[in-house]
Amino acid sequence: MRNPGEELEETAATYAREAIRLDSQGNFAGSIIYYQNAVETLLKLIKLYPENPVNRMYYEKARAYQERIKALQRIRGVYGDEKGDSGSDGPHKGGIKVAPMVETVKASFEELLVTDRPNVNMEDVVGLKNAKLSLRQAIVYPFQRPDLFPLGWPRGILLFGPPGCGKTMLAAAVANEIDGYFLSVDAASIMSKWLGDAEKNVARLFSYARKLVEDPKPVIIFIDEVDSLLSLHRQEIGGEARVRNQFLKEMDGLFDKGRSLQLYVLAATNKPWLLDDAFLRRFQKRVYVQPSDLRARRKLFEKYTEPLVLDSSVKIDELAKITDGYSPSDIRDICQDAQLKVVTELFESGKASDPGSRPRAISMGDFKEIIKQRRPSLVAERVKLYEKWNSNYGAI
Ligand SMILES: Nc1ncnc2c1ncn2[C@@H]1O[C@H](COP(=O)(O)OP(=O)(O)OP(=O)(O)O)[C@@H](O)[C@H]1O
Ligand SMILES: [Mg+2]
Numbered sequence: 549m550r551n552p553g554e555e556l557e558e559t560a561a562t563y564a565r566e567a568i569r570l571d572s573q574g575n576f577a578g579s580i581i582y583y584q585n586a587v588e589t590l591l592k593l594i595k596l597y598p599e600n601p602v603n604r605m606y607y608e609k610a611r612a613y614q615e616r617i618k619a620l621q622r623i624r625g626v627y628g629d630e631k632g633d634s635g636s637d638g639p640h641k642g643g644i645k646v647a648p649m650v651e652t653v654k655a656s657f658e659e660l661l662v663t664d665r666p667n668v669n670m671e672d673v674v675g676l677k678n679a680k681l682s683l684r685q686a687i688v689y690p691f692q693r694p695d696l697f698p699l700g701w702p703r704g705i706l707l708f709g710p711p712g713c714g715k716t717m718l719a720a721a722v723a724n725e726i727d728g729y730f731l732s733v734d735a736a737s738i739m740s741k742w743l744g745d746a747e748k749n750v751a752r753l754f755s756y757a758r759k760l761v762e763d764p765k766p767v768i769i770f771i772d773e774v775d776s777l778l779s780l781h782r783q784e785i786g787g788e789a790r791v792r793n794q795f796l797k798e799m800d801g802l803f804d805k806g807r808s809l810q811l812y813v814l815a816a817t818n819k820p821w822l823l824d825d826a827f828l829r830r831f832q833k834r835v836y837v838q839p840s841d842l843r844a845r846r847k848l849f850e851k852y853t854e855p856l857v858l859d860s861s862v863k864i865d866e867l868a869k870i871t872d873g874y875s876p877s878d879i880r881d882i883c884q885d886a887q888l889k890v891v892t893e894l895f896e897s898g899k900a901s902d903p904g905s906r907p908r909a910i911s912m913g914d915f916k917e918i919i920k921q922r923r924p925s926l927v928a929e930r931v932k933l934y935e936k937w938n939s940n941y942g943a944i
Contacts, residue, residue, distance in 0.1 A: 553597050557740065560589035560606075564613065576620045583613040583620075602737050665730055666720035673714050673721050674851060674876060675844030679707070682835045682944040683722050687812055691726045691766055694810070702832040703802045704813045706774070708820040709837035709934055710926050712877025715816040718837060719770045722814065728766035731757055735776040739791070747794040750777075754798040757811055766810030774815035775822040792827070799830040820937050828941060836938040839926050840876055842868050848876050852883035859909035867915055873924030885918045886910045 567582030590610040594603045670680055683705065690701040707715040723730035731753070738749045757767045771777070778792050802811055815831065817823065828834065840848060846868035853864070871879060890907035891900075899905045 553593050553600065554736075556589060556593050556596070560586050560593065563589060564609070567613070571616070571620070576624050580617050580620050580624075583617045586610075587613045587617075600736070601734055602740055605740075663729060663731055665723050666732075667724075668717055668720040669724050670721045673718055674847045675840050676714055676718065676837060678944065679718060679835050679837050682833060683718065684725070686833045687722055687768065687814070688725045691728065691810065703811070704799060704815070704831035705833040705835065706820070706823075706828070706831040707814070707816040707835050707837050708937070709818065710839060710875065710931060711818050712875035712925060713837050713839055714876055715818070715837045716772055719768075719772070719814050719816060723768060723770070726766065726768075728768060728810070729757075729760050729763070730768050730770060731760070732770040732772070734772040735774050738771075739776060745790075746777075747790040750791060750794040750798060754801070758809065761809045761811050764810075766812070768812045768814055771813065771815045773817060775817045775819040778822060778824070778827065796826060796830060820941065821933070832943060834938075834941055834943045836934065836942050836944075838934070839873075839931060840879075842872075844876075845871055845874070845879060848879045849883070852880050853886075853910075856883065856887050857906075857909045859911050861912040862910065862915065863912060866912070867919075870916075870919060871924070873926045873928065874919075874922075875925050878922065878925050882915065882918055882922065885922075886914050889914050889918065 563582050563586035567579045567586055570576075570579035570582060587610045590606045590613075593600070594606050597603070673680065686702050686705050690697050707718060709715060719732075720730075723732075733753060738753070739746045753769065757769050760767045777795060799813065802809070802813065813831075820834075846864055849864045849867045849871075853862075871882075874882070887907075887910065890910055894900045894905060894907040
């Protein structure tokens with residue numbers, strides 16, 4: 549199983565490596581082509597996975613390569629297409645030196661850590677009553693009154709469940725319930741080939757968190773898609789074992805010498821079965837973030853249609869009934885699509901240029917059409933797997 553975009557990322561890295569190699573040899577024409585390929589691949593990655601937190605770095609990379617292409621083209625413009633001399637101080641030609649291409653990205657792992665508190669509250673998360681309570685017990689209460697927990701409290705909390713049901717959202721909401729730091733990173737960034745050794749990134753993450761705790765505000769480390777820390781397809785032999793071992797070591801540190809620290813590790817995954825026993829042991833709380841039931845789906849439709857104009861044919865109860873198997877994220881998308889449908893009609897009619905024009909109200913027929921065209925993302929058999937895993941390993 550691969551992380552999204554991983555193959556493409558690998559390709560971009562290969563292009564960039566080759567570009568830099570040719571560049572250092574003074575083969576400008578060749579390196580320009582590879583830089584261009586690297587830039588294109590990076591931009592494609594950003595476009596395909598717009599939510600990827602590594603994108604900021606991809607942009608910087610792409611920009612740096614583009615600058616380099618321009619610089620190299622300038623030299624070639626002056627001196628023609630021949631190769632320049634090579635030298636340890638970078639390519640130069642006819643006495644004019646070009647500064648060597650410097651790789652700057654390795655140091656920027658810390659920059660990828662998101663420390664801003666996300667703008668989501670517990671009330672925004674629909675349903676999931678048990679999961680919310682469980683998180684309050686594990687994090688919010690000990691935060692507020694550590695004196696009431698003489699036996700300590702769990703340090704590792706795992707959120708698991710099918711895609712689009714609110715794991716990431718819930719983690720963000722917890723951060724807002726407490727007056728502490730929220731250090732969020734996704735495992736794919738930790739593992740990114742662009743950011744140096746993954747196990748060092750794990751160590752950096754925890755040491756950064758420990759420094760923050762001294763503030764002395766509490767800290768939550770949130771690792772999204774944590775299963776990819778353990779992904780078994782890593783090419784470098786032993787690579788995944790080192791990352792995993794570093795992670796386990798850091799977790800253990802929280803139980804012994806970090807005991808007095810208010811530091812928590814919250815992790816999320818939609819593939820809990822990829823996590824092994826040693827890993828799970830460090831997460832005393834394992835909370836199932838389950839698909840919405842009828843009631844929750846009704847609330848979701850209420851929430852996401854609230855800013856929209858509906859006509860009287862729209863029956864929220866019925867929408868909830870016909871969307872069994874649709875995740876909260878699907879439901880949000882359905883509502884978004886319904887609005888897009890009427891807005892498109894307005895644009896296509898040519899009336900949108902009038903600033904006073906409004907789209908028509910959304911009807912039940914619009915919703916039904918959209919729902920029919922869209923398959924539910926929660927397949928019953930898959931959901932059963934989560935339930936089974938929950939009954940074997942869940943711990944709230
Ligand atoms: N319980 C919920 N209440 C309200 N909105 C939700 C809920 N769950 C998901 N959503 C909507 O769907 C979006 C995606 O949800 P989220 O990213 O939290 O899912 P996830 O469980 O982390 O999925 P994945 O496993 O794919 O990472 C949210 O940003 C939100 O708009
Ligand atoms: Mg998520």
